[in-house]
Amino acid sequence: MxxxxxxxxxxxxxxxxxxxxNLAASLAVLEHKTLLIDADPxxxxxxxxxxxxxxxxxxxxxxxxxxxTSKDLLLETQTPNLxxxxxxxxxxxxxxxxxxHPNREKILKNSLASLKEEFDYIIIDCSPSLGLITVNALxxxxxxxxxxxxxxxxxxxxxxxxxxxxxxxxxxxxxxxIEGLLLTMYDSRLRLSNQVxxxxxxxxxxxxxxxxxxxxxxxxxxxxxGKPILMYDASAKxxxxxxxxxxxxxxxxxxxxxxxxxxxxxxDHE
Numbered sequence: 001m002x003x004x005x006x007x008x009x010x011x012x013x014x015x016x017x018x019x020x021x022n023l024a025a026s027l028a029v030l031e032h033k034t035l036l037i038d039a040d041p042x043x044x045x046x047x048x049x050x051x052x053x054x055x056x057x058x059x060x061x062x063x064x065x066x067x068x069t070s071k072d073l074l075l076e077t078q079t080p081n082l083x084x085x086x087x088x089x090x091x092x093x094x095x096x097x098x099x100x101h102p103n104r105e106k107i108l109k110n111s112l113a114s115l116k117e118e119f120d121y122i123i124i125d126c127s128p129s130l131g132l133i134t135v136n137a138l139x140x141x142x143x144x145x146x147x148x149x150x151x152x153x154x155x156x157x158x159x160x161x162x163x164x165x166x167x168x169x170x171x172x173x174x175x176x177x178i179e180g181l182l183l184t185m186y187d188s189r190l191r192l193s194n195q196v197x198x199x200x201x202x203x204x205x206x207x208x209x210x211x212x213x214x215x216x217x218x219x220x221x222x223x224x225x226g227k228p229i230l231m232y233d234a235s236a237k238x239x240x241x242x243x244x245x246x247x248x249x250x251x252x253x254x255x256x257x258x259x260x261x262x263x264x265x266x267x268d269h270e
Contacts, residue, residue, distance in 0.1 A: 002033075002119040003253065004112065005179055006141040011157045012128035015147045015184035015213060017044045018223075019245075020125035022238070023145075025228030026246035028082035032120040035074070038087035039108075039137050040127040041094075046086040049077050050226035053088045061090040063111045064136065065097050070111045071118075079231055083119075095132040104132060105172050109140035130164050138165065139172045143179035148200060150186040150193040150212075155200070180252075182245070184213040211245040213238070 007020045017040065024036040038045035039060055043053035053059075056075075062068040063085070075084045098104045115122065124137045138144060144165060148154050169176050181204055187193045201208050213219075219238030222229045229238040 002116045002122055003143070004116065004122040004124065004141045005249075006124040006126055006134075006137045006144045007147065008126040008134060008138065008144050008161065009146050009148070009157075010128055010130045010134075010161055014149045015182075016128070017048065017125050018219065019145065019147050019182060019184065019213070019242075020045055020123050021048045021223070022219075022228050022230070022242040023245055023249070024121070024123040025079050025082055025230050026242045027121050027123075027249070028079050029230055029243070030246055030250065031081065032250070033081050033083075033118070035083045035085060035115060035119045035122045036077075037085040037112075037122060037124040037137075039091075039124050039133055040087055041089060041091040041133075042127070043087040043089070043091075044223065045125040046084065046088070047226065048223035048228070049079075049082075049084045049086075051075060051077075051084065051086055053086065056086045056088050059086045059088045059090065060108075061088060061094055064091075064094050064107050064133070067107070067111070070115055079228060082228075091133065098132060105135050105139050108136040109173075112140050130161070135164075135168065135172070138168045138176060141173070141176060143177045145179045145182055145209075147182045147184045147213075148196075149184050150190075150196040152192060154196045178207055179249070180209045181207055182209050182211070182213065185215050186212045187215045209245060209248055211241060211248050213241045213245070216241075 007016050009016055024034045028034040046053045058073045063070045073085055077084055126134045126137045183197055214237050216236055216238040218233045218236035219229050222232035225232055229236055
């Protein structure tokens with residue numbers, strides 16, 4: 001059975017979509033059948049995977065609001081083993097349309113139930129908010145990766161996100177675990193970047209991925225060509241970083257997995 005991982009942080013500009021696209025592509029390149037779900041109305045993951053949201057015929061909106069089977073909505077990308085459940089602008093209105101729906105927090109989970117048997121990994125790119133769509137993603141997920149940029153205010157809002165995760169663990173998804181905190185946009189030349197790395201590693205210890213995502217021009221260029229960094233420039237530092245992250249993720253889940261009890265955040269002691 002596959003594993004569902006949400007990429008979440010309500011703070012914008014931290015590298016969520018970049019991580020979702022490139023982690024999914026790296027897992028696919030490492031011969032794991034992977035599904036990327038774009039759960040953000042901005043549809044940047046859809047664009048970055050090579051599709052125009054304006055001409056997408058069906059999207060995650062249809063899975064949530066129209067309750068269509070997710071399997072019928074999938075698109076095959078140019079990256080071998082990588083598939084996409086796209087987004088489009090219709091998703092903007094989904095939260096209002098679902099407000100009176102019974103079990104509205106579990107619609108995505110129910111929609112993805114059959115797909116867990118077909119994919120090794122399902123990566124969900126969440127929107128920069130803690131609204132109903134993100135709650136659906138966290139309820140459906142087995143674990144969550146939290147990107148944190150190595151910049152000023154890096155930890156701003158992190159407590160609120162961790163508290164939301166704790167609430168979802170208690171009320172909707174008891175098995176939800178913290179897969180890890182991922183440091184992004186790292187620049188070794190900047191003192192601030194190094195200070196943020198030290199602070200996060202000191203405070204969260206084993207919850208932090210060893211892999212750090214460096215600032216990389218090619219990584220920023222790749223989405224405009226509709227390609228993951230591996231398909232755009234396999235020799236770029238960003239390609240190496242995300243391949244290393246994928247390998248670390250595989251190792252954690254197949255060889256040296258952290259016990260669930262050690263992954264649950266106790267907000268009262270943070």
